[in-house]
Amino acid sequence: MKRIEFIKTTALATAGLPLLSGFRIPMDQDLIPKALLMGYANDQLVGTDYQLERQTWSTFEKMSAAAAADGIQIEVASAFRSYDRQLAIWSGKYDRFTKAGMSPLAAMEKIIEYSTIPGTSRHHWGTDIDLIDGGASPRPKSVLEPQHFHGKGPFCKFKEWMDAHAESFGFFEVYTNNAKRKGFKYEPWHFSYKPVSQNYLAAYLKLDIKSELERLEIPGSKHMDVQFIEKYLQDNISDINPDLLP
Template sequence: MKRRKFIKYSSAGTLLINLLPQQLFAMQQFTEEELIGKGTPGLYGDGFQVRKEVYDAFVKMKAAAQKENIDMEVVSGYRDFFRQKAIYERKYKKYTEEGLSPVKSIEKIIEYSTIPGTSRHHWGTDMDIIDARGKHEGDVLIPDKFHGNGPFCKFKEWMDKHSESFGFYLVYTDNGNRKGFKYEPWHYSYKPLSGPMLKEYRKIDIKEMLIKNELLGKEHLSDDFIDRYRRENVLDINPELL
């Protein structure tokens, strides 16, 4: 090979190697269908599903945690639009039948659950994780179980120290000034991929998308509500993920 061509190819290879993972993922194209949970992303996992890049990083993190007697278990990974819609509409019917107004019902739903088409779980980058070795009863996704003498406090302490080195960041932090979804010490996002996806997601007209998808109670989603939901629930997250 001629020296000039060798330099050209070597320089190109060095450039790709030196690119950060997030920069490489940013080069990918994400369709609106993917971003709202109606796409067909390649998914991997045993008992849960996420994108391959996320799965590979999780396997490495899980192996590291096992050395300290922590057995990571994914409670929830990828959820498509239709699964999220079923969750949302079941709660909407329950709360309205109990006497709450449609608007109050939606506000109660979004304390912890997302409106379909707006969930980070649609991306295959986010997971709800616990420690399978933590002895517990009832619902596992309770903040108190991750602190003090809770069954998952050792897991949380380990994640606070190590998760970011594997690319995983807590999404809904315990910050008193943060609005939107309540604190979720179990919900982690793989930043190298979810960062570029959020950037693309911000271009979507959420209200138009929800009206088009025939959501229960959509007539009560005013412009003011959607603006606030986008600002507080979609974007008021761990600033490291923005």
């Protein structure tokens, strides 16, 4: 057995998971707290330098070890992100774009090319993670750019490894390079731990998100009419890698 095959098999056996990309951890979706799903509070997190949902963290550590055995140093660019942190990101961009002369609606449309409305980020769950090659040289100043992961980009070897092995650990690319896909632009760095996130998404889609967004004090929220919110939920939340849908 090749080393990488041995590591993957051992890692998943240790984690109690079969070597199946379609595996889903049994979970009562009705018991998943709204506070967790919307980033207000999450008691399922572990980690110090970065935080992830418990099972996600455990399996990610094993995947990182397997990558390291193949000479790939997986580095976390972003993991769990709270509602407050997402609000700060949103507010900063909204302020910058509107001060540059954009209308509130145009500013929000620009923001949601890559950033989520607070309370709607998959990073709130602790199952989603932005990854790069920590051993790449030279290191680009702005690491989360699609061109770095293709052609002669510094992260192309990392991308090749993830394409070949990530799904066997349960990690799937969320915003794929599919011209027919709507919503957020292509993010070759963003992966989600399917065995848990699939349950979280199913529970999230049962929430009355429109009502939640209406009551939150988010910059630009008074310009989020029903049409804007419904389109956002359809395109940005639901139009993702179909393998991750409930």
